[in-house]
Amino acid sequence: MSDAGEEITDIEQGGGDDGGEFTETEYENLGDRLQSSCCGICIGLLLFFGAFPLLYWNEGRAVERYEALNEAEAQVTTVFDPWDVDTANEGKLVHFSVNITNGDNNNDDSNNGGLTDPIFGIAAPNALQLHRHAEMYQWVEDKTTRTTKTYGGGKKKTTTYSYSKEWKDYLINSYNFKNQNGGQYQNPATMEFTSETFTADKIMIGAFQLPQQLINRINWDEDLDVTLENITNEELRGRAESYDGGYYFGYDSINNDNDVYNNDTTTAVSTSSSSSFGGGAQVGDQRVSFRETPPSIITIVGVQSGGTLGAFVSETGEGGDVLLFKQGNLTSVEMFDAAEEENKFATWLIRLAGFAIMTFGLYLVFRPIEVFADIIPFVGSIIGCGLIFMAVLISSILSLVTISIAWLAARPEIGAIVLCVSLAVVGLCAFGVKKFGKKKSEDDDDFIAAVGGKVVEAPSTAAANVVPTVMAVNEPPTVYALPEGQVFASAPQQQPYAYVGSAPQQQPTVTVSAQPYVPKY
Numbered sequence: 001m002s003d004a005g006e007e008i009t010d011i012e013q014g015g016g017d018d019g020g021e022f023t024e025t026e027y028e029n030l031g032d033r034l035q036s037s038c039c040g041i042c043i044g045l046l047l048f049f050g051a052f053p054l055l056y057w058n059e060g061r062a063v064e065r066y067e068a069l070n071e072a073e074a075q076v077t078t079v080f081d082p083w084d085v086d087t088a089n090e091g092k093l094v095h096f097s098v099n100i101t102n103g104d105n106n107n108d109d110s111n112n113g114g115l116t117d118p119i120f121g122i123a124a125p126n127a128l129q130l131h132r133h134a135e136m137y138q139w140v141e142d143k144t145t146r147t148t149k150t151y152g153g154g155k156k157k158t159t160t161y162s163y164s165k166e167w168k169d170y171l172i173n174s175y176n177f178k179n180q181n182g183g184q185y186q187n188p189a190t191m192e193f194t195s196e197t198f199t200a201d202k203i204m205i206g207a208f209q210l211p212q213q214l215i216n217r218i219n220w221d222e223d224l225d226v227t228l229e230n231i232t233n234e235e236l237r238g239r240a241e242s243y244d245g246g247y248y249f250g251y252d253s254i255n256n257d258n259d260v261y262n263n264d265t266t267t268a269v270s271t272s273s274s275s276s277f278g279g280g281a282q283v284g285d286q287r288v289s290f291r292e293t294p295p296s297i298i299t300i301v302g303v304q305s306g307g308t309l310g311a312f313v314s315e316t317g318e319g320g321d322v323l324l325f326k327q328g329n330l331t332s333v334e335m336f337d338a339a340e341e342e343n344k345f346a347t348w349l350i351r352l353a354g355f356a357i358m359t360f361g362l363y364l365v366f367r368p369i370e371v372f373a374d375i376i377p378f379v380g381s382i383i384g385c386g387l388i389f390m391a392v393l394i395s396s397i398l399s400l401v402t403i404s405i406a407w408l409a410a411r412p413e414i415g416a417i418v419l420c421v422s423l424a425v426v427g428l429c430a431f432g433v434k435k436f437g438k439k440k441s442e443d444d445d446d447f448i449a450a451v452g453g454k455v456v457e458a459p460s461t462a463a464a465n466v467v468p469t470v471m472a473v474n475e476p477p478t479v480y481a482l483p484e485g486q487v488f489a490s491a492p493q494q495q496p497y498a499y500v501g502s503a504p505q506q507q508p509t510v511t512v513s514a515q516p517y518v519p520k521y
Contacts, residue, residue, distance in 0.1 A: 022161040022179035030153030030375065037368040044364025051358035051395075052402055058354065059406035062347040066340065068319025072312045073336045076301060082206030089304045093312050093322075095332040097299040100210065100218075102128055103202030115198045117290070120247075121232025127292040128200055128218055134193040135167045137251075137285045139185045141177050149377040165283060169195050188251070188284045205300060209308045214300075214325045224290040243287055251284030299330040355399045362391035397426055 072093055079089065079096040102114065102125075114125030117132055124130045145159045161178045163185050174180065174187040203210040203218075225245040231237040240247040301324040302309030311321030324335045366387040374380030400422035408415030 047361030055354040058350040064319040068314040098206040103204035129293040246289030359395040
């Protein structure tokens with residue numbers, strides 16, 4: 001083991017076509033863990049205090065968005081003939097449903113304006129978008145980590161790297177693998193075919209052109225079946241094989257001189273071992289499929305601006321832009337209802353994020369206590385669970401109070417209700433703690449009554465945890481109250497000596513002795 005408290009062990013290193021595993025073990029001592037956890041306090045404080053403005057801002061954002069949507073809904077005008085640009089609606093917020101089409105083909109019977117893949121020549125004349133999806137068979141590294149605690153406050157972290165071959169639509173740089181197994185786990189340096197999306201230059205919604213910012217919300221694509229005859233490039237057609245509605249290319253047919261990642265340089269490797277598709281997939285093989293986005297009916301809400309639509313902005317300029325777009329034939333009420341549901345979802349998502357950030361920050365602040373208690377692993381785990389519970393409880397209360405204050409500033413009538421609920425929750429928690437303490441006190445009183453004794457001030461010997469040596473055989477037991485809140489009872493000689501400790505569940509017993517007594521917990 002090194003001075004830094006770290007050790008790396010190669011447990012298993014497999015090879016072959018099925019891949020293998022490489023295991024790395026790292027040890028961290030108590031001192032390093034305490035140092036790391038103390039540094040985490042600074043990060044924890046930043047997260048903890050940063051959660052408050054996030055939660056406060058989110059509530060204001062939600063109210064502003066709600067008001068902007070209500071203002072827009074009150075002004076919207078439904079257009080029944082979106083194929084005609086009505087100048088009377090210029091600058092107004094309009095709503096309509098219409099077919100969305102490829103504008104390059106509107107007046108072109110030859111469909112020469114349709115979408116075409118420039119490499120394969122695959123055409124989709126009426127589509128709004130044409131998607132080429134390319135994948136390559138590659139080595140993939142998966143990492144799993146398991147952490148265990150050791151006696152003395154240390155930690156053992158075992159990381160297992162496993163290797164397998166999978167189809168991926170992006171290039172994996174095998175040079176970054178933890179283990180390359182003598183050069184076996186290597187991928188080609190390039191992909192001949194990559195995924196790409198082709199979009200019509202002009203997409204029309206009736207007489208209007210679709211706003212550019214809405215193009216990425218066109219998401220109803222479907223499979224486009226192709227055959228070898230659809231490939232216009234003869235060289236590609238000769239190398240391709242039909243596969244599940246798309247094309248398959250063996251690595252040896254792609255590039256016999258394709259480089260692979262190999263340490264610090266790239267070197268060409270022989271592909272003579274690569275088999276064709278009929279013999280099973282080999283690293284470097286590629287498959288290509290196509291999807292298209294066909295015309296469909298859509299509903300849009302936006303401000304008419306010439307031959308297109310823009311976003312609505314509230315009078316205050318707050319609440320964000322209102323430019324609504326969905327597939328299907330929807331009324332204006334349905335469109336705004338959906339927008340309000342999206343606003344609610346975003347609000348709750350940010351609330352949970354703020355709560356999680358605050359909780360994690362508090363846990364980082366408390367964590368040195370858990371790390372120190374890990375000297376005995378199971379004790380540290382128990383304390384860790386308690387610290388997490390405390391962090392969750394405190395964060396819940398503070399999050400509710402922060403949200404209440406934010407609503408008081410935005411909507412006082414609603415904020416007052418939320419604040420009352422928050423205070424009620426805090427009150428219930430305080431009542432529960434008080435009730436628990438009272439029940440413990442009553443349990444102690446019941447025990448004193450059970451032994452038929454009385455509570456008196458502790459004598460000097462009792463204060464020093466020394467049991468009195470002179471006792472009458474038939475003397476009733478006396479319960480001495482120690483300054484720190486503990487009590488013990490004197491009893492006849494040779495009789496069990498009853499002790500009531502601070503622990504609420506058990507009352508340990510000791511035997512009368514003239515020697516100083518240390519309670520057993």
